[in-house]
Amino acid sequence: MFFYGFLGISYDFRWSVLWTPPHDSWLIDGLLTTLRVSAASWIVAVLIGILVGALRTVPFRPLRIAATAYVEFFRNVPLLVWLFFWYFGAPEFLPESIREWLIHHGAEFVCAVAGISIYHGARMSEVIRAGIQSIPKTQLEAGLSTGLSVFQTYRLVIIPIALRLIVPPLTNESLNLLKNTSLAMTIGVAELTFATRQIETYTAKAFEAFTAGTLIYLALCLGIAYVMNRVERKFAIPGLIVRAGRAEH
Amino acid sequence: MDWAVIVSNAKFLILQGLIGIGQFGGGTLRLAVPAILLGFVVGIILGLGRLAQRRWVHYPAAIYIEFMRGIPLVMVIFWFWFLVPVVLRRPVPEYWIALAAFVMFEGAYIGEIIRAGIQSVSRGQVDAATALGLNYIQMMWHVILPQAVRNIIPSLVTQFIVLFKDTSLASIIGMMDLTKAAQTVSQRELRPFEMYLFIAVVYWIFTYSMSRFSQWLEVRMSPEKKPAL
Numbered sequence: 001m002f003f004y005g006f007l008g009i010s011y012d013f014r015w016s017v018l019w020t021p022p023h024d025s026w027l028i029d030g031l032l033t034t035l036r037v038s039a040a041s042w043i044v045a046v047l048i049g050i051l052v053g054a055l056r057t058v059p060f061r062p063l064r065i066a067a068t069a070y071v072e073f074f075r076n077v078p079l080l081v082w083l084f085f086w087y088f089g090a091p092e093f094l095p096e097s098i099r100e101w102l103i104h105h106g107a108e109f110v111c112a113v114a115g116i117s118i119y120h121g122a123r124m125s126e127v128i129r130a131g132i133q134s135i136p137k138t139q140l141e142a143g144l145s146t147g148l149s150v151f152q153t154y155r156l157v158i159i160p161i162a163l164r165l166i167v168p169p170l171t172n173e174s175l176n177l178l179k180n181t182s183l184a185m186t187i188g189v190a191e192l193t194f195a196t197r198q199i200e201t202y203t204a205k206a207f208e209a210f211t212a213g214t215l216i217y218l219a220l221c222l223g224i225a226y227v228m229n230r231v232e233r234k235f236a237i238p239g240l241i242v243r244a245g246r247a248e249h
Numbered sequence: 250m251d252w253a254v255i256v257s258n259a260k261f262l263i264l265q266g267l268i269g270i271g272q273f274g275g276g277t278l279r280l281a282v283p284a285i286l287l288g289f290v291v292g293i294i295l296g297l298g299r300l301a302q303r304r305w306v307h308y309p310a311a312i313y314i315e316f317m318r319g320i321p322l323v324m325v326i327f328w329f330w331f332l333v334p335v336v337l338r339r340p341v342p343e344y345w346i347a348l349a350a351f352v353m354f355e356g357a358y359i360g361e362i363i364r365a366g367i368q369s370v371s372r373g374q375v376d377a378a379t380a381l382g383l384n385y386i387q388m389m390w391h392v393i394l395p396q397a398v399r400n401i402i403p404s405l406v407t408q409f410i411v412l413f414k415d416t417s418l419a420s421i422i423g424m425m426d427l428t429k430a431a432q433t434v435s436q437r438e439l440r441p442f443e444m445y446l447f448i449a450v451v452y453w454i455f456t457y458s459m460s461r462f463s464q465w466l467e468v469r470m471s472p473e474k475k476p477a478l
Contacts, residue, residue, distance in 0.1 A: 084431075
């Protein structure tokens with residue numbers, strides 16, 4: 001199909017490059033890698049987030065300072081710089097045997113997951129901390145005064161409210177993580193953006209390749225946002241939760 | 250570890266990479282500052298557009314914002330990198346491609362902040378402005394926007410921090426910013442650890458001081474939190 005018209009620009013559309021060998025599987029492989037990097041980084045980031053979020057509330061000052069320093073340093077430096085740092089810079093201080101192992105087991109993947117989860121762990125901890133702090137202490141007191149034990153109060157009152165408060169910002173932050181995995185292409189992880197660029201390089205069909213990549217990202221992000229929005233509404237407590245805007249990315 | 254490599258390359262990293270003075274153009278600050286100013290203009294248009302009553306204004310603005318927020322910034326940069334030279338039919342320096350991509354991308358996020366700011370101004374202000382006989386433009390300019398902007402200044406500073414960090418992505422299409430400068434030096438000197446740690450600290454000094462400024466503003470600008478004199 002030959003297209004000629006808009007602003008006098010001619011462009012020969014050939015969408016078939018997306019599904020003809022050898023590049024037919026690249027987009028799918030890229031998508032799967034994006035999902036793998038996202039899932040692994042998400043799990044580690046949430047664990048870091050819970051741990052650091054908790055450490056920032058313990059009654060022991062050095063731990064609180066260490067946790068705050070971690071959060072403030074890691075989330076305020078661009079993720080791209082962290083990826084370069086973990087992939088190119090940090091391995092020179094690892095023992096020879098570990099470096100050898102990394103090279104044979106996909107150093108790019110490991111470094112990408114490390115970089116993304118350490119960066120997003122710092123951001124997750126802020127989300128989790130804000131969620132916990134937004135629960136008034138009176139909830140705990142009210143629970144205890146009705147005769148519930150501390151454990152029961154947490155199980156029946158605090159955690160159900162905390163989860164509802166945390167889910168919207170957590171969804172937002174998780175989508176940021178998903179979109180940020182696109183930076184892993186810079187250290188050679190063959191994720192979706194990498195695959196898109198590769199198809200573009202091999203076929204010189206940039207428009208088709210970028211359109212495909214863009215639509216896949218859009219479907220992923222809007223799909224997750226839609227599902228989580230439904231979940232949020234289903235479990236909303238009337239009058240308690242005002243939907244927070246998704247400002248930062 | 251060899252820290253002398255930072256001292257001997259500091260001039261290139263700071264002048265060329267951070268500020269953008271030198272033969273390569275580019276520069277992190279030279280990209281970030283115009284990007285936030287122009288992004289603010291685009292943001293006001295999109296924010297007002299999304300709040301408009303007319304459907305043909307409301308829907309394009311809403312679709313644009315949701316579209317931009319649903320894809321990674323890298324993808325947007327690649328789109329501009331491919332489309333701008335095709336549409337203009339001549340090669341365009343990476344700096345201008347990056348600037349255009351950042352303005353259009355951040356504009357969507359700033360648009361949402363502006364929308365939240367306008368919605369935070371109470372309905373009575375609109376009624377009062379209407380009762381005074383102001384038209385839409387007068388009402389927005391003299392009544393709503395001044396209050397809305399005051400409410401959202403902390404969020405705007407936060408967004409500027411985000412944008413400042415995001416400018417590192419311009420290095421992917423080869424623009425000489427702080428990240429690209431560090432990459433260039435570390436390839437020549439083979440000292441990636443020192444280089445990336447150094448620019449991490451440089452980025453951090455800027456973003457952290459801005460975030461402290463934003464916290465200070467937030468306390469200062471909300472009357473209920475203002476400390477007693």
